Each structure stands twice: as C-alpha cells, then as structure tokens.
Amino acid sequence: MKSSNTTIKIDGIDKKILRYLMDDARKPILEIARNIGISGAAIHQRLRKLESSGLIAGSKFVVNPRVLGYSTMAYIGIYLDRAMSNPKAVKALEKIPEVLECHYTTGNWSILIKVLCKDNEHLMHVLNKKIQQIEGVSRTETFISLNQQIDRQIEI
Amino acid sequence: MKSSNTTIKIDGIDKKILRYLMDDARKPILEIARNIGISGAAIHQRLRKLESSGLIAGSKFVVNPRVLGYSTMAYIGIYLDRAMSNPKAVKALEKIPEVLECHYTTGNWSILIKVLCKDNEHLMHVLNKKIQQIEGVSRTETFISLNQQIDRQIEI
DNA sequence: ATTGAAATATGTTCGTA
DNA sequence: TACGAACATATTTCAAT
Numbered sequence: 001m002k003s004s005n006t007t008i009k010i011d012g013i014d015k016k017i018l019r020y021l022m023d024d025a026r027k028p029i030l031e032i033a034r035n036i037g038i039s040g041a042a043i044h045q046r047l048r049k050l051e052s053s054g055l056i057a058g059s060k061f062v063v064n065p066r067v068l069g070y071s072t073m074a075y076i077g078i079y080l081d082r083a084m085s086n087p088k089a090v091k092a093l094e095k096i097p098e099v100l101e102c103h104y105t106t107g108n109w110s111i112l113i114k115v116l117c118k119d120n121e122h123l124m125h126v127l128n129k130k131i132q133q134i135e136g137v138s139r140t141e142t143f144i145s146l147n148q149q150i151d152r153q154i155e156i
Numbered sequence: 157m158k159s160s161n162t163t164i165k166i167d168g169i170d171k172k173i174l175r176y177l178m179d180d181a182r183k184p185i186l187e188i189a190r191n192i193g194i195s196g197a198a199i200h201q202r203l204r205k206l207e208s209s210g211l212i213a214g215s216k217f218v219v220n221p222r223v224l225g226y227s228t229m230a231y232i233g234i235y236l237d238r239a240m241s242n243p244k245a246v247k248a249l250e251k252i253p254e255v256l257e258c259h260y261t262t263g264n265w266s267i268l269i270k271v272l273c274k275d276n277e278h279l280m281h282v283l284n285k286k287i288q289q290i291e292g293v294s295r296t297e298t299f300i301s302l303n304q305q306i307d308r309q310i311e312i
Numbered sequence: 313a314t315t316g317a318a319a320t321a322t323g324t325t326c327g328t329a
Numbered sequence: 330t331a332c333g334a335a336c337a338t339a340t341t342t343c344a345a346t
Binding site: 006007008010018021022023024025026053054055056057058059060061062063064065066067068069070073075090093094097099100101102103104105106107108109112113116141142143144145146147148149150151152153154155156 | 162163164166174177178179180181182209210211212213214215216217218219220221222223224225226229231246249250253255256257258259260261262263264265268269272297298299300301302303304305306307308309310311312
C-alpha cells in the first residue's frame, strides 16, 4: 500500500470505472465491463491497483437519516479554553453519537462540528447536556442547516 | 416507495445487516448471512424492504481525495444580498466542482458551503475567481479544516 | 418472515498474448 | 495491460412452512 500522501495518476478507464462505483458501489464489475467495453478481468485488475494506491478508501451503504426521524442538522463552532487540549476535546466528542464530523479549523473557533439530531429539542439537549458539559468548552455558535442542497464527492 | 418523511422501525437483525453494509457496501449478503445466522434469502428480502422504505439511499465507493492531490478542505460562510434569491446562488454553486456541500443555514450567513481544493492557492482561486464572482455574493468567511478527526454516518 | 434448492449471474484466478 | 476460459461464489426467485 502506497502512502496516502502520494499523488497518483489515473487514466480515463479508471475514471469511468470509479464514476460507476462512486454512484453505486454494488454495480457488478461485469456490467461495468460490458458498458465500457473491456473484460471483467481487466477491471478487476485495475480495481486492485486503485485499492493499493489508496485512492479507494472503501465503500458504504448510504442511509437516509430522515427515515429514522433525524431531520435537524447543524454546524456548531466551538471555542475551547486555551488550557484545553484539542485531542482531549475530540475524544469527548467521539463519544457523542450525534456528532458526525469534527474539524480543527482556522478562524474564530477551535473546532467546527456537524451534528445530526431528531429535532430542535434533541439538538438543544445535545448542546446543553453534552457539548457544553465537555471540560474546556467555553462557548458555542450554532448554525442550523435548514436545507442541504448539494452533497457530493470530488469529481473524478 | 414510502414518502421519505415517514419514520420507520427496524429491528436488531436489520441493524446488524445495515452495520455490515454501511461499513463495506460490497460485503456479500451470504457472508453476512453466515455471520448473523439467517439465510441469504431472508437478508435479501429485508434489504428489499429497507430499500423500499427509503432508509437505504444508495451505496458509494469512497475515494480518498488526498491521493489525487486534494488536501485543503474549507468551510465558507456566504453572505448574500437580500435581492439575491437562494436557489439562483445554489445553481451557480453547483457548477463549481470544488463545492461538495451547500447548506441554507440560520445564523450569520445565508449559505454555508464545504469546498475541497488541492492547496491554499487553489482555494484562493476558487474564492476570488469563482465564489466571489457569483452575482449577489457580498462577503465570505473562510474556515480551513486543518484536520478532520471525525467522519461518520448516523449510528444504527 | 424464514428456509433450502435451483437457476442465473458475478467474482476471481490463471495461463497467455 | 488486456484477454478468455475455468472455477468458485453470490444473487435472485420460488414453493413451502
């Protein structure tokens, strides 16, 4: 496995294969093979190469949280006390299942997180009883996503 | 297909199946069947039910953008002129491939977007030549993600 | 909802070009 | 790299419980 810091080059066939699979991870390789006009074995081999290059990080089923009653998404900027170490805060945030992303950022805050909650009440609870309880968290700023209009991966 | 606003109930077996597939979309159903001790046909049927409920939104290969040289991620808060309609701005943002997410948010900004660029220079270019050029964009605030420490889906 | 079995389709390896 | 053929697995459907 190459270091993931290595930049690699991929050709047009690799791109076609990846576009199919980024859209539907379970699309049969043989079906892709028929579509782009090379053998299944060739695609198999290219996929192995792409995996070992680190470009393919894995595959996922994507779940629609709305169907489980989760409809309130928010970004929260967190101010940390200077004494509070970032890794310690991240450890605490990892234990909160509503926190889906966590970024160490430049700018106003120390940390920017994305949370997914059932409703505003749930969000309030996560904010007051979970995030504000973390030692070293001094203040937060919340931005509720009223509507997500774009959600995609990098263009291959 | 049920309306995606309908909340559904799933049992422990559904959860187990989903956890396997959310981690690896190409995991063979028969392998999951052997692991959790029911037949492949039963899993097949449950997956069809979960799909038609709308809970399963699809599946994706996950690509590691770093390997293609994309290593600068940032969130950008966008202030829109009052005259500028949100949908028009979103249309313009959709045409910028570096924009991976776009949220209509409460709080300071009209819009919060996530962008992925090769480096700071590339980010600067996207900001000045693409985003600031959009009609109605009055001001932006950029937060560079120095490090993403959490990235996950909802807990099933 | 679940099963096993049958039919069909796919994944994987390998020798060769 | 790519191919085709051979073999191993998986998917899908269905009648029965």
